[in-house]
Amino acid sequence: MQRVRVLVIDDSALVRKLLSTMLACDPAIEVVGVAADPLIAREKIKQLEPDVLTLDVEMPRMDGLTFLENLMRLRPMPVVMVSSLTQQGAEVTLRALELGAVDFFTKPSNDLASTFAAGAQEICAKVKLAALTRPRVRTIVRKLEVAPRLSADAVLPRAQTPDSRGGSRIIAIGASTGGTEAIRVVLEAMPPDAPPILITQHIPAAFSGPFAARMDNCSAMRVCEARDGQPIQHGHAYIAPGSQHLLAMWDGARYVCRLHDGPPVNRHKPSVDVLFRSVAATVGAPAIGALLTGMGDDGARGLAEMREGGAMTLVQDEASSVVWGMPGAAWKLGAASEMLPLDHIAARLLELARQPIARAMRAVT
Template identity: 80%
Template sequence: MERVRVLVVDDSALVRKLMSTMLTCDPEIEVVGTAPDPFIAREKIKQLNPDVLTLDVEMPRMDGLTFLENLMRLRPMPVVMVSTLTTAGADVTLRALELGAVDFYAKPNADLAASFGDSAQELCAKVKHAALTRPKARTTVRPLEVAPRLTADAVLPRSQAPGSRGGSPIIAIGASTGGTEAVRVVLEMMPPDAPSILVTQHIPAAFSGPFAARMDRCSAMRVCEASDGQPIQQGTAYIAPGSHHLLAMWDGAKFVCRLHDGPPVNRHRPSVDVLFRSLAATAGASTIGALLTGMGDDGARGLLELRQAGAATLVQDEASSVVWGMPGAAWKLGAAPEMLPIDHIADRLLALAHHPHHGAKRA
């Protein structure tokens, strides 16, 4: 079986060793080399022809963003950024995703004894999925096998009857790998008076605030990181904090954001399934749900629950997705009747909000 060939680029010898050790735990991955800076990395890319690059940001002689920009122009290849979980690290990482990086991974440290297995599993999964984003699909790469996962039941029991609250429509969006850019494309196309939008993007806690601030700068809507009890209002988009599930709940006379620190669902907190389930139970047919690019299947069952509650639903198409895992799983479940490229999704969401045409509920 052909293995995914990885080149690790980082100025820290300790980090290079840790990353290499974690990657070589997976028999489907081969670390073909390491490099302490972009100049050496450039030569090793020519010599070794790796499938995937893991790339640090702060390095001597040339920073990672400059190298990434040059690489994507001259020799596009899958890149997983290695980031620090800080505000500054979040801003740089989001810029790297704009420049073409496939995904990001929190930089390991020397105190990994307690979490080494989980960290290695996460890194290997990201690298293997990055390899699949190459123009020529690598059919030999299989998804990482994982233990059984919790469902949305762990946070919010499924309602026996769909929600029927009237009023203004609410748009709900879920995304993961590649989603920071996909969400940006959607929010950039929204007018300032667009329906309220709730976004669950798989993202570390340190990144969700800077991500919301970045989206606020590029959208005519107001974009903020959601807070508990915050009223859901037209013209505002609410980003789930990276440490909590985001739910929409009815509070007497209005919908409000509720944050829940329950266990990860589908290995994620925030989970898209939790957001979608909360809207199926409260807003029902007043919801428009969209599932964008992402690894795994979080949100697929939740989108089906929304459709069964009478909501309009759609997914991003495979061609424009970085990873067609989540939207692909939803499509195969029959959770959405429409599949659209990312550039068309904002217009369709607005059209559905202004002229609802919800399909019949499905058993």
């Protein structure tokens, strides 16, 4: 079996040595070279033709983001970012994922030798997975033109209290590897009055807040990191915190976000299966589920539960996925009725949301 050829790019000699040693311990990986900055790396890429790069952010002569942007424009290839686990590191890493990086590995701020050794299995797995992906340049999305729509409330307020339970659309989305960029593509195309969207993305706790803030800046919807007890409202998207499961619950008067500090499910916390199961049980047929790019099978069974309850479900297709693990597992399970390329998903979610809810309710009665 051909080994994955890796070029390590980092301005720290210690980090270069540690990463090289960790990666070289895996028989499926070959470290073909190291580079102290992007200009040296550029020449070594031409000479060595690596399969995967590990890339630092703060380097002399050219920063990692500038190099990554140029690389994805001129010679797209799999890149795993090596980033510090800080607020600033989280912002920069999310930007790198937007530019085309496949994944990231968190660089500890102290005790490098012991911490890096503990993460050897993780970095090797990420590099081997990256070698199997198809690098994608940032997708430019044309936002949907949606005319403003007024309700009867603009003329006469409704007097009676609405029976919200079972009467409102809620969209649930799950994703993992490649998902931060896929979610951006979906949210960027959503109008400000879109149905509420609950999102579970596999992401560390330090990154979920900055990720939500970044999505809020690029979407016409209000996007936030979900809080326990927060009402679920139209025009809002709620992203699961990186350390807690996100659920949709009914509090007797309205749908609300619930955060649960239970154990990891499918080795993930937050878990897509937990979100989808809660939506299937609480929202039922009016719900819409979408499973995007990601490694593994988290979300496949939950999406099946949503479909069995009458919800409309779809998955991202293989060609547009960074990794077709989660959506592929759901498709093979029969959990989704449709499979679409990423740039068609937002429009289809809105189409499904506009369908009369009575139709969905009849489908399960």
